[in-house]
Amino acid sequence: xxxxxxxxxxxxxxxxxxxxxxxxxxxxxxxxxxxxxxxxxxxxxxxxxxxxxxxxxxxxxxxxxxxxxxxxxxxxxxxxxxxxxxxxxxxxxxxxxxxxxxxxxxxxxxxxxxxxxxxxxxxxxxxxxxxxxxxxxxxxxxxxxxxxxxxxxxxxxxxxxxxxxxxxxxxxxxxxxxxxxxxxxxxxxxxxxxxxxxxxxxxxxxxxxxxxxxxxxxxxxxxxxxxxxxxxxxxxxxxxxxxxxxxxxxxxxxxxxxxxxxxxxxxxxxxxxxxxxxxxxxxxxxxxxxxxxxxxxxxxxxxxxxxxxxxxxxxxxxxxxxxxxxxx
Amino acid sequence: xxxxxxxxxxxxxxxxxxxxxxxxxxxxxxxxxxxxxxxxxxxxxxxxxxxxxxxxxxxxxxxxxxxxxxxxxxxxxxxxxxxxxxxxxxxxxxxxxxxxxxxxxxxxxxxxxxxxxxxxxxxxxxxxxxxxxxxxxxxxxxxxxxxxxxxxxxxxxxxxxxxxxxxxxxxxxxxxxxxxxxxxxxxxxxxxxxxxxxxxxxxxxxxxxxxxxxxxxxxxxxxxxxxxxxxxxxxxxxxxxxxxxxxxxxxxxxxxxxxxxxxxxxxxxxxxxxxxxxxxxxxxxxxxxxxxxxxxxxxxxxxxxxxxxxxxxxxxxxxxxxxxxxx
Numbered sequence: 001x002x003x004x005x006x007x008x009x010x011x012x013x014x015x016x017x018x019x020x021x022x023x024x025x026x027x028x029x030x031x032x033x034x035x036x037x038x039x040x041x042x043x044x045x046x047x048x049x050x051x052x053x054x055x056x057x058x059x060x061x062x063x064x065x066x067x068x069x070x071x072x073x074x075x076x077x078x079x080x081x082x083x084x085x086x087x088x089x090x091x092x093x094x095x096x097x098x099x100x101x102x103x104x105x106x107x108x109x110x111x112x113x114x115x116x117x118x119x120x121x122x123x124x125x126x127x128x129x130x131x132x133x134x135x136x137x138x139x140x141x142x143x144x145x146x147x148x149x150x151x152x153x154x155x156x157x158x159x160x161x162x163x164x165x166x167x168x169x170x171x172x173x174x175x176x177x178x179x180x181x182x183x184x185x186x187x188x189x190x191x192x193x194x195x196x197x198x199x200x201x202x203x204x205x206x207x208x209x210x211x212x213x214x215x216x217x218x219x220x221x222x223x224x225x226x227x228x229x230x231x232x233x234x235x236x237x238x239x240x241x242x243x244x245x246x247x248x249x250x251x252x253x254x255x256x257x258x259x260x261x262x263x264x265x266x267x268x269x270x271x272x273x274x275x276x277x278x279x280x281x282x283x284x285x286x287x288x289x290x291x292x293x294x295x296x297x298x299x300x301x302x303x304x305x306x307x308x309x310x311x312x313x314x315x316x317x318x319x320x321x322x323x324x325x326x327x328x
Numbered sequence: 329x330x331x332x333x334x335x336x337x338x339x340x341x342x343x344x345x346x347x348x349x350x351x352x353x354x355x356x357x358x359x360x361x362x363x364x365x366x367x368x369x370x371x372x373x374x375x376x377x378x379x380x381x382x383x384x385x386x387x388x389x390x391x392x393x394x395x396x397x398x399x400x401x402x403x404x405x406x407x408x409x410x411x412x413x414x415x416x417x418x419x420x421x422x423x424x425x426x427x428x429x430x431x432x433x434x435x436x437x438x439x440x441x442x443x444x445x446x447x448x449x450x451x452x453x454x455x456x457x458x459x460x461x462x463x464x465x466x467x468x469x470x471x472x473x474x475x476x477x478x479x480x481x482x483x484x485x486x487x488x489x490x491x492x493x494x495x496x497x498x499x500x501x502x503x504x505x506x507x508x509x510x511x512x513x514x515x516x517x518x519x520x521x522x523x524x525x526x527x528x529x530x531x532x533x534x535x536x537x538x539x540x541x542x543x544x545x546x547x548x549x550x551x552x553x554x555x556x557x558x559x560x561x562x563x564x565x566x567x568x569x570x571x572x573x574x575x576x577x578x579x580x581x582x583x584x585x586x587x588x589x590x591x592x593x594x595x596x597x598x599x600x601x602x603x604x605x606x607x608x609x610x611x612x613x614x615x616x617x618x619x620x621x622x623x624x625x626x627x628x629x630x631x632x633x634x635x636x637x638x639x640x641x642x643x644x645x646x647x648x649x650x651x652x653x654x655x
Binding site (some may be wrong): 136217255257262 | 330377378420486487515516517518519520522523526541542543544545547569572581582583584585586587588589590592596598599601602653
């Protein structure tokens with residue numbers, strides 16, 4: 001499979017009143033053609049900032065690009081002129097946002113927003129665009145699509161709006177779809193509908209970057225998983241391997257804190273302490289203060305992302321096969 | 329043991345008004361005839377999707393919403409409406425932990441003021457003992473006494489929820505209503521707060537009405553589960569019975585919809601469509617519009633919540649429950 005998107009050493013800092021806040025720190029990973037990649041982490045770990053920066057959706061200032069490049073189809077998205085980027089946004093790379101309520105314009109009918117999207121990118125007349133939109137609403141399973149086209153977003157439920165968003169993101173057949181917590185705002189029965197839809201609708205060669213904190217959703221949808229903690233990638237690997245043999249203590253702890261529906265423990269395993277503030281990250285490994293395996297080296301140096309095997313990486317000194325060797 | 333809390337045929341309706349004279353044109357039947365009990369020290373998990381009435385039910389028990397009809401008894405005494413001067417001792421016995429730790433703490437009060445306000449109001453301590461009481465409470469929820477004079481904005485979500493819990497247990501209540509108390513927290517912090525709630529339950533002999541849409545959380549904290557759909561109870565029973573072998577088609581779909589890591593993908597029932605409006609619920613069984621097993625009869629007959637076997641605490645409101653359980 002060919003690499004579709006390559007993120008290399010991405011760094012984003014926000015200038016806040018309290019000082020520079022490193023939201024994304026030296027993040028690298030790639031997405032292959034047709035692949036579903038899950039980007040997992042807790043709130044504030046930088047997963048959304050990473051995803052939004054791919055299309056330069058981060059307001060700058062206060063945001064600031066400190067390092068890195070994002071190569072998509074041979075071009076660096078971070079340095080592309082705006083007019084060229086516009087032909088990629090929505091057309092080659094589309095985004096499904098977390099809250100469909102705030103992602104759609106409340107002042108325009110659903111149909112007008114779909115038609116606009118099509119006409120911005122394709123040389124087609126309004127009638128064709130309208131018919132294509134109705135067609136897509138039908139494909140995403142909205143009942144009575146013509147009526148929904150004439151409705152305003154407030155007249156639709158959250159699940160229905162998310163279907164509209166999915167139709168809007170898919171109808172230009174982009175090469176990459178970024179879904180930022182697409183089901184977090186939805187109820188579990190509606191979430192099941194939307195996940196099923198994403199699975200069915202995604203064409204074979206389109207790639208999907210799914211950002212979520214829900215490991216269950218990752219397990220169901222993703223082939224490969226990237227785990228972030230405190231602005232950095234801590235582990236990466238194929239889904240089954242990563243879930244069954246997590247190499248980083250944070251991944252292991254995260255998996256342990258998943259609550260099973262069938263069994264019940266007297267006490268839940270927890271990760272002690274809290275996520276460090278991005279304004280004051282500890283020196284060394286950022287998970288060290290909460291890590292049960294931390295030793296002296298962890299508190300002094302930042303672990304690099306070690307390669308365990310092809311596709312399998314972990315930023316933990318326990319994965320260092322040559323502990324005496326010098327690491328940068 | 330006599331029940332601590334008895335809810336009998338409780339209804340909470342909200343009027344829908346229209347026009348300049350605010351004429352009532354209909355009602356949102358948020359809670360529409362709910363009955364169940366909570367024993368002392370018991371944890372009942374109340375589950376359902378948004379809009380099913382679980383939060384309204386919790387708020388009605390606490391007296392934050394006026395009920396339309398039905399009874400709420402606490403240790404045999406009717407809870408609301410009591411004469412105003414009688415409400416104070418009742419409020420001491422029932423406390424609440426809210427979902428959003430960012431809006432449920434007064435930003436202008438210090439932590440000490442927040443956790444001891446109830447104690448002073450109830451005249452359980454003298455004002456000069458305030459600091460001592462606050463230190464004791466903070467220790468119980470695993471926080472440093474040094475935070476006494478700080479303000480809520482200085483704390484993370486998990487710590488704020490600990491402060492909310494300290495405030496709730498301060499007056500030694502018998503029942504604590506936890507409305508999505510851990511839903512806003514990240515997984516690593518959620519487990520810490522759940523463990524705290526489990527510890528406090530043992531040390532204070534607390535009963536919880538634990539409202540959550542997260543079935544994994546309910547499985548770990550509740551001994552009994554009540555499943556609501558569109559204002560009514562569709563199934564109730566012990567947590568293991570209901571979650572391991574649900575008998576109502578709605579509970580089955582709800583449980584199968586939860587994505588769980590590990591293992592092979594399970595066969596799941598995907599419900600069609602959205603939850604109908606609670607101002608105009610479907611006739612007969614309210615779930616029939618989305619139910620994969622609905623019969624024509626379901627539109628006519630309102631299923632009653634009845635025991636699956638005589639005398640069993642496992643109750644299901646479905647005319648096909650026996651078929652489902654036999655399969």
